[in-house]
Amino acid sequence: MFTKKIVMAFLIISLTAGAAAASQRPAAEDGAPQTPPVTVPAVDDALLAALLTTAYSNNPQIAAAAQKRAAAEAQIAQAQSKMGPRASAGMAALWQRDGISTNVDILGRSMNVPILGSHTYAAAVGLTQVIYAGGSLTANKQAAQLARDAVEAQERRTRQGVENAVCRAYYALRCAQAKELVAAEAVELSKSHMAQAEKLFKAGVVAKNDVLRSKVAVASAELDLIRAQNGSAVALTALRRAVGTDLPDGLAETRPLDKIFPTAKEMTPLVLSGDAVQTAFAEREELKVYALLSGQAEKLARAAQGQLLPQILGAVGYVAADDKFFPSEQSEPVAAVGLYWNFYDSGEMHAKTTEAKAKAKELLFMLDDMKNTIRMEVTQAELNLKSAESRLVVATRQSNEAREDYRIATRRYTESVGTNLDTLDARLALTNSLTELATAMYDIKSAEADLRYAIGE
Known part of the structure; x- marks a missing residue:
């Protein structure tokens, strides 16, 4: 009977220890985390909207952020599980020969005392529950929830970053393609002028020097076209990286050059409601992250304080033990506190409490510094947008004047009242002005995307 009680006590201790150990194991997460619904930002390009939708599903940064959120959810489940009951079961067996004894010294005399009987089997089921933990378990759960909220804010900012990267890469591609069209037009204009120079040379109107300079201009324009084509290819690769997967068909620029630039006059400037800096202070996810992490640190400090208070654990169980493999005859319920x-x-x-409180204060100071950074980013984005809009106005006027100047220069050269150098200079000025126009037009698009990103949209 003494042996059976020892085995029964061993099972009760094992049940309690097993429940405590189970509370330390992370909860298993089956399947991929569910991505919260997202809304495609308002863009005036259907293809760009499609690319943004594709990026939401394929960009690895968004996928990594979703996994981080899933891990934060699992930490909440772990914290919650430590507050609930633990059920466990166990079996034990002890095999000994009958009649085992030992000599024990009692009051100076040696006596032979039996210590074990025959085979003993025992089984038990039990339930344990934390009754009071000084508030540490509740504080740990609240800290995990705040950490989850911070991770969700970071996930939203990651999505905004991907959106901005896709928009910038898309506009960079369109700008590179426009420059490629400008370079292609420059080649055609150079070849046309070279043909005119050769015709005038054959007629004895101009010297051969004009023909040679025209050929050099053609070669230079062809080199510029090669560079522009390479720029388009590089921009396409950058866009693929931003989206995170292979790009759909239809990204080639099919509009003629004269159908691209007139849209510059129709570009609607971005108008923000209210002060952009204050909007950013209200919307930027980084500020929310710092505030949430500061609150988490405070909860961890509370959890550390709670561990210095009494911890109360209750347990109930049912134990059976006898000399059969499935014990049933000698059984009894047990309870313990x-x-x-x-x-x-x-x-x-x-020390842990002091560390957590210091971390909370550190995050609050970092929040103040982030506000200064946000103010600078918003101001810089607004200035870049204004600069691009001003450059667009100037570049539009310059390109119109350069095209008219080139028309006059070619006409004068054809009628032998202008020089070859004037024509070449006019063609170069036209090419440069169109390049500047393309740069300014798509810089506005990129600056608008940057401003939206800076204010947290």
Whole structure:
């Protein structure tokens, strides 16, 4: 009977220890995390909207952020599980020969005392529940929830970053393609002028020097076209990286050059409602992250303080033990309440509390610094947008004047009242002005995307 009680006590201890160990195991997460619904930002290009939708599903940064959120959800589940009951079961067996004894010294005399009987089997089921933990379990759960909220804010900012990257890469591609069209037109204009120079040379109107200079101009224009084509290819690769997967067909620029630039007059400037900096302070996810993490640190400090208070654990179970493999004859319910109080730990919990409070204050200071950074980013984005809009006005006027100047120069050269150098200079000025026009037009698009990103849209 003494042996059976030992085995029964061993099972109760094992049940309690198993429940405590189970509370330390992370919860398993089956399947991929569910991505919250997203809304495609308002863009005036259907193809860009399609690319943004594709990026939401394929960009690895968004996928990584979703996994991080899933991990944060699992941490909440772990914290919650430590507050609930733990059920466990166990079996034990002890095989010994009958009649085993030992000599024990009692009051100076040696006596032979039997210590074990025959085979013993025992089985038990039990339930354990934390009754009181000084508020540390609740504080840990709240800290995990705040950490999850911070991760969700970071996930939203990651999505905004991907949106901005896709928009910038798309506009960079369109700008590179426009420059490629400008370079292609420059080649055609150079070849046309070279043909005119050769015709005049054959007629004895101009010297051969004009023909040679025209050929050099053609070669230079062809080199510029090669560079522009390479720029388009590089921009296409950058867009693929931003989206995160292979790009759909239809990204080639099919509009003629004269159908691209007139849209510059129709570009609607971005108008923000209210002060952009204050809007950013209200919308930027980084500020929310710092505030949430500061609150998490405060909850962790509270959890550390709670570990210095008494911890109460209750347990109930049902135990059976006899000499059969499936014990059933000798059984009894058991219940226990345990109290543990770590009232002195050489200052460990106090140090953890101080660390967590310092971390909370550090994050608040970082939040103030982030506000200064956000103010600078918004201001810079607004200035870049205004600069691009001003450059567009000038570049539009310049391109119109350069095209008219080139028309007059070619006409004068054809009628032998203008020089070859004037024509070449006019063609170069036209090419440069069209390049500047393309740059300014798509810089506006990129600056608008940057401003939206800076204010947290």
